[in-house]
Structures are given as structure tokens and as C-alpha cells.
Amino acid sequence: MDEQKKVSFEQAEMNRRAFLKKTAAAGAAVGMMGLGMAQQQPTADQVVRGKNPKLVVLSSRPVVMESTLELLGTERITSKANLFVRNNIDLPGLNTTEPNVQPGWVVEIGGLISAPFRITVEELSRLPQTEVTSVLQCSGNGRANFNPRPSGNPWTYGGVGQVTWRGVLLKTLLEAKEVKLNENARFITMNASTQGGAQPYEKSFPISVLDYNSAMLALGMNGEPLPAVHGGPVRLVAAGTFGTANVKWLAKLEFTASESSGNEQVPRYRVPVLPGWNTPILPTQPGSRYPYALNNSRSNWGANINSFILSPLAGSSVKGRLVEVRGVAWNDGLAPVESVEVSVNGGTSWRKAIIEGNEGKFGWYRWVSPQLLAPGEYEVMARATDTLGRTQPLNGNVWWNERGYEWNGVMRVKFKVT
Ligand SMILES: Nc1nc2c(c(=O)[nH]1)N[C@H]1C(S)=C(S)[C@@H](COP(=O)(O)O)O[C@H]1N2
Numbered sequence: 504m505d506e507q508k509k510v511s512f513e514q515a516e517m518n519r520r521a522f523l524k525k526t527a528a529a530g531a532a533v534g535m536m537g538l539g540m541a542q543q544q545p546t547a548d549q550v551v552r553g554k555n556p557k558l559v560v561l562s563s564r565p566v567v568m569e570s571t572l573e574l575l576g577t578e579r580i581t582s583k584a585n586l587f588v589r590n591n592i593d594l595p596g597l598n599t600t601e602p603n604v605q606p607g608w609v610v611e612i613g614g615l616i617s618a619p620f621r622i623t624v625e626e627l628s629r630l631p632q633t634e635v636t637s638v639l640q641c642s643g644n645g646r647a648n649f650n651p652r653p654s655g656n657p658w659t660y661g662g663v664g665q666v667t668w669r670g671v672l673l674k675t676l677l678e679a680k681e682v683k684l685n686e687n688a689r690f691i692t693m694n695a696s697t698q699g700g701a702q703p704y705e706k707s708f709p710i711s712v713l714d715y716n717s718a719m720l721a722l723g724m725n726g727e728p729l730p731a732v733h734g735g736p737v738r739l740v741a742a743g744t745f746g747t748a749n750v751k752w753l754a755k756l757e758f759t760a761s762e763s764s765g766n767e768q769v770p771r772y773r774v775p776v777l778p779g780w781n782t783p784i785l786p787t788q789p790g791s792r793y794p795y796a797l798n799n800s801r802s803n804w805g806a807n808i809n810s811f812i813l814s815p816l817a818g819s820s821v822k823g824r825l826v827e828v829r830g831v832a833w834n835d836g837l838a839p840v841e842s843v844e845v846s847v848n849g850g851t852s853w854r855k856a857i858i859e860g861n862e863g864k865f866g867w868y869r870w871v872s873p874q875l876l877a878p879g880e881y882e883v884m885a886r887a888t889d890t891l892g893r894t895q896p897l898n899g900n901v902w903w904n905e906r907g908y909e910w911n912g913v914m915r916v917k918f919k920v921t
């Protein structure tokens with residue numbers, strides 16, 4: 504267990520004990536009501552105010568909770584109640600979906616630009632605002648499928664959601680301030696606030712991969728001020744990238760010539776690759792260790808192509824004969840998702856699903872595949888492909904990597920037709 508994990512494990516344990524003590528006291532006060540409350544883990548709404556109690560808490564300190572395929576299937580845009588949370592470092596007092604009202608909050612913008620400056624949230628809110636709908640996904644989502652199971656939070660499929668961000672494009676901000684990029688600027692290096700004594704969180708993303716043109720300082724989500732737990736009052740959103748670059752509680756943003764060498768950049772959040780950017784994962788022996796360094800691996804940059812089956816749900820029974828298999832597909836937004844193929848016979852034959860629509864290039868493509876199915880047991884699979892020919896492996900374990908990132912294996916769902 505590395506040092507950071509050990510610390511957070513101890514914190515989680517302390518938190519659990521404090522919680523048990525509290526619930527035991529509360530339980531005693533109401534005569535326990537026969538609920539055996541002292542055995543229960545805190546629910547998502549107890550960990551973060553405003554969250555749906557159906558979210559699954561993976562850690563209460565730092566806060567890590569995942570949504571479910573069932574909940575994701577009920578909404579076109581994931582509500583703040585149903586959106587997963589991934590904190591590496593909690594900021595005290597922000598475990599709520601309410602806005603984080605902090606007048607005068609400052610973001611420092613600097614590094615390789617013609618003139619560094621500071622900007623307040625009030626000033627940001629007076630600049631032209633842009634909306635973008637994008638898929639937010641933890642790069643560890645799907646980790647529980649890897650065999651052997653890598654260390655880290657055992658995300659199943661719920662570390663993902665689709666939300667609409669509103670804020671000021673970085674490009675718009677620099678133009679408004681009449682600030683020019685230095686030609687040596689290659690990366691954006693960001694720091695989260697350390698208010699309340701929080702540990703630093705520093706991440707870098709290459710300007711080229713990040714689709715600099717759509718990177719924004721987000722102040723809002725789904726038509727409301729950005730919820731505190733999701734990074735309010737201001738968060739960097741790089742549509743098309745995995746969650747890790749989307750720094751919450753943004754305090755500083757610098758244009759730099761190279762990547763941060765901090766712990767969150769290396770060895771964390773990386774996959775083995777041959778040198779190069781946005782390259783495929785280098786296959787490694789499942790179960791083996793990898794000596795992560797900046798030059799033999801890459802950070803979790805652009806989201807790789809993926810698709811999830813949202814209906815029917817695993818283990819469910821549906822009425823035949825016409826069964827609508829439904830789901831979503833997405834990628835990094837660099838090319839459109841071209842097709843989703845569905846198989847109901849273990850991959851022997853595939854049929855193209857109907858793509859019903861998508862929420863812009865960074866959002867989910869909703870697809871449906873009507874199937875005529877006689878009563879019986881089925882296993883349905885779905886595989887997305889984009890116009891660059893990028894597709895999902897039938898066996899996601901081919902990309903097994905020590906830390907279990909970027910799972911995009913074809914999903915298999917067993918259900919019954921009655
Ligand atoms: N300041 C800060 N920003 C952060 C993190 C964090 O721990 N601290 N976690 C990152 C990771 S790993 C993910 S997956 C996303 C999760 O975003 P959410 O909690 O809003 O769902 O936030 C990213 N931004």
C-alpha cells in the first residue's frame with residue numbers, strides 16, 4: 504500500500520469509527536428501533552448532502568461514490584444527485600451538492616504567458632459564458648472487471664455521468680485579458696485550493712490533447728451554480744478527457760513547458776505506452792508491476808471509446824418477444840461515434856443499433872437495438888466504433904495495467920426473456 508493510500512485508509516477507518524459511535528448513540532436514544540444501525544455503512548446522502556442514497560459509497564473519506572447503471576438509465580443529463588464523486592483530497596465543509604458561495608475566490612493564471620493575472624469568480628461570471636455537455640468519467644471506472652484486480656477503488660460502471668457545464672472558455676479568458684501564449688507552452692498545469700489545510704492536488708494536461716479550444720473554467724452545472732462537491736465555485740473542465748484533469752476548486756492554472764512531476768501526475772493516473780501522446784496502452788502481463796515514469800507511460804488523457812448497456816439490466820426478466828436493448832456510447836470527441844453493434848448470441852453475429860442522437864461531440868450517443876427474442880436466457884453485448892476506426896476490445900483484459908485504468912472492454916449483460 505503506498506503512503507497516500509495508507510493515509511486515506513486510516514482516515515476512512517477513523518471516519519467509520521466516528522460514524523459508528525454517532526449512530527450507536529443515536530440508535531441507543533431511539534431504542535435502536537431494531538435496525539441494527541451500528542452495522543450499517545454510511546449511505547451516500549449521509550456522506551454528501553443531496554446525493555441519492557442509491558449511490559454506492561466506495562470510501563467516505565476521501566469521498567468516493569459511484570452511480571449505478573439503473574440510475575444512469577433514468578436521465579438524459581445526469582442530475583447532481585446521481586453523479587458519482589471522486590475526491591483524492593477532500594476540502595473541509597464541501598460535502599454537499601449545494602453551491603460553494605465564496606465571494607472573492609481568486610484563480611491565478613500564469614506561467615508561459617505574456618502577462619500573469621488573477622481573476623475573481625465575480626469577474627469570471629461577467630465574461631461571455633459557454634455551455635458544453637460532456638461525459639465525466641473516472642479513468643478507474645470499470646476497474647473491477649480487470650483480472651487480477653488492480654489496487655484502487657473497485658469501480659464497477661458507475662464512475663461516469665453526462666452533465667452540462669457552463670463557464671468561460673480559457674481561450675475567451677485569455678483574449679479578454681489580451682494575454683498571449685508563449686510558444687514553449689505545451690501543458691496546462693493546475694492546482695486545486697488547499698483551503699482548510701487540504702493537501703495539494705496538481706495535474707497537467709497537454710494543450711494539444713486537451714482540445715484547448717473547449718477547455719473552460721466552469722462556474723455552473725446543469726443550469727445551476729456548480730455544486731460544492733463537484734468543484735464549486737470554479738473548476739477546470741476539459742471536455743473529452745478523463746475526470747482526473749478536471750481539477751475542482753481551481754486556485755491556480757499555469758501554462759508550462761513540461762508535465763508536473765507531482766504524485767498525481769506520476770506514478771498515479773498513468774498507463775504504460777510507447778513514447779508519444781494519446782497512444783494506445785502497451786500490453787503488459789496481467790499481475791505484473793510497471794516502473795511508471797514520464798517517458799514510458801502517459802497520463803489518462805482523452806477518454807477512450809466505450810459503450811454501456813443501460814437496459815435490460817443484468818439479472819432482470821423482460822417480457823418478449825420484442826425487446827429493446829438500450830444504451831449509450833462515447834469517446835474523446837475527436838471523431839464521431841459511427842456505429843454501435845449489438846450481439847445477443849455471445850458475439851457470433853452482430854447487428855447495428857440505431858443511434859438516436861447525441862448531446863454534442865463530447866456527450867453520450869444514445870442507441871437502441873430492437874431484438875425479437877423468444878423466451879429464454881440471453882447475454883447481450885455492445886461494441887462502439889468511431890470514424891477513426893477506434894473500437895472496444897471483446898476482452899477488456901488485453902489492456903490490463905497495474906493500476907487498472909481506462910477499461911473499455913465490451914460489456915456483457917445476462918437477462919431473461921419470459
Ligand atoms: N481538486 C480536485 N480535483 C479533482 C479531484 C480531486 O481529488 N481534487 N479528483 C479528480 C478525479 S480523479 C475525478 S474522476 C474527477 C471526479 O469529479 P467529480 O467528483 O465531480 O465527479 O475529479 C477530478 N478533479
Ligand SMILES: [Mo]
Nearest residue numbers: 641642746747
Ligand atoms: Mo478519477
